[in-house]
Amino acid sequence: MHEEHGSWLNAIVHLLPEQAHRYVDLTVVTSWLIMALLVLLAWLGTRHCQKRSRGLQTVWEMYYSFLRTFCVTEIGPGGEKYAPLLGTLLLYILVMNLFGLVPGFITPTMSLNMTAALALIVFIAVQYFGFREQGWRYLQHFIGEPMGDALPMKILYVGMIPIMLAVHVIGELAKPLSLAVRLFGNMFGEETAIVRMAALGAMVFATTYVPVPVQIVNVLLHLLIGPIQAYIFFMLSAAYIQMATVHEGEGDHQSAAVHEAHAV
Numbered sequence: 001m002h003e004e005h006g007s008w009l010n011a012i013v014h015l016l017p018e019q020a021h022r023y024v025d026l027t028v029v030t031s032w033l034i035m036a037l038l039v040l041l042a043w044l045g046t047r048h049c050q051k052r053s054r055g056l057q058t059v060w061e062m063y064y065s066f067l068r069t070f071c072v073t074e075i076g077p078g079g080e081k082y083a084p085l086l087g088t089l090l091l092y093i094l095v096m097n098l099f100g101l102v103p104g105f106i107t108p109t110m111s112l113n114m115t116a117a118l119a120l121i122v123f124i125a126v127q128y129f130g131f132r133e134q135g136w137r138y139l140q141h142f143i144g145e146p147m148g149d150a151l152p153m154k155i156l157y158v159g160m161i162p163i164m165l166a167v168h169v170i171g172e173l174a175k176p177l178s179l180a181v182r183l184f185g186n187m188f189g190e191e192t193a194i195v196r197m198a199a200l201g202a203m204v205f206a207t208t209y210v211p212v213p214v215q216i217v218n219v220l221l222h223l224l225i226g227p228i229q230a231y232i233f234f235m236l237s238a239a240y241i242q243m244a245t246v247h248e249g250e251g252d253h254q255s256a257a258v259h260e261a262h263a264v
Contacts, residue, residue, distance in 0.1 A: 009033065009105070027111040034095050034108070063087065074235075075242045082241055085125055090234040093118065093183070097226030100191055101219060109229075110191045115184040119176035122237045126175070130244030138244070142168040175240055179233055186229050194218045 009029045016024055045056030053061050067087040071079035093109065100107030108114045130138040143161045197215035204214070 026106060027108045027114055030099065030106055031096065031108045031114060034092065034099060038091060038095065063091075071238065074238050076246065079242075082129070082238070086234055086238055086241075089118065089122070089237060090230055093233055094227055094230035097187055097230055098223070100194075101222060107187050107191050109183055110188040112180065112184045112188075115180040115187075116176075118183070118233070119180035122179060122240065123172070123176040126237075126240045126244045127172075129241055133245040142172075175236075179236060183229055183233055186225055190218065190222045190225055194222060 009026060012029055013024070013026055041056065042060065045060045049057060064083070064087070067083040067090075068080045071081075071083045071086060073079075075082060096108045096114070098107075099105050100110070143164050194215050197218050201211070201214045
């Protein structure tokens with residue numbers, strides 16, 4: 001699949017030991033390159049911080065201001081402590097989504113392995129944040145609460161614990177699955193459409209000797225869908241953190257945001 005698209009980084013992959021090819025492929029090497037570029041940009045923008053920002057420092061400060069405001073608004077007071085994770089996810093996924101438009105490179109998020117790894121990070125972080133914020137009480141949402149103080153209701157509650165536990169565990173596992181599959185499906189579809197349309201353009205050129213960039217529409221859609229999918233992943237991750245860390249009775253407004261994002 002990756003060889004079909006081709007990349008300048010193929011040479012680096014082939015230089016690796018043959019045993020490493022099972023674990024390190026073109027997608028992984030491309031993601032490493034993107035990480036290196038983002039770290040370099042972060043270092044260039046913050047190595048000489050000044051009171052009156054300029055250049056890259058201004059860009060990073062505006063980005064952090066947006067993240068802080070978003071986290072406090074959507075997650076609640078103290079939500080700014082989740083900004084580093086969410087901000088890294090948003091920027092990293094955004095660049096990966098658009099990187100395939102650079103000639104000679106691929107889109108790492110067109111690989112289910114990559115999107116599943118990102119979703120797994122979110123899943124682990126959500127469980128950690130929830131437990132850190134609420135302690136052992138966080139585990140109670142897996143089994144629900146008694147519907148009354150009467151003895152029959154308590155007996156019913158105990159009997160329903162295995163069912164409630166199974167339902168809530170499946171619900172928790174469905175969250176990273178939906179994150180991974182949604183991002184993978186959209187980016188794989190867009191990348192494949194661009195390749196197919198480019199191949200069609202090559203066939204037209206071979207027949208008429210007239211260059212017709214029929215893939216330009218798909219490229220423009222990619223420029224639109226890439227940021228949208230990165231933002232959806234970011235927004236849903238924030239919603240999951242909010243639901244895991246919010247105390248009882250405080251998180252009703254976030255459930256609506258989750259349903260809206262899932263509908264996109």
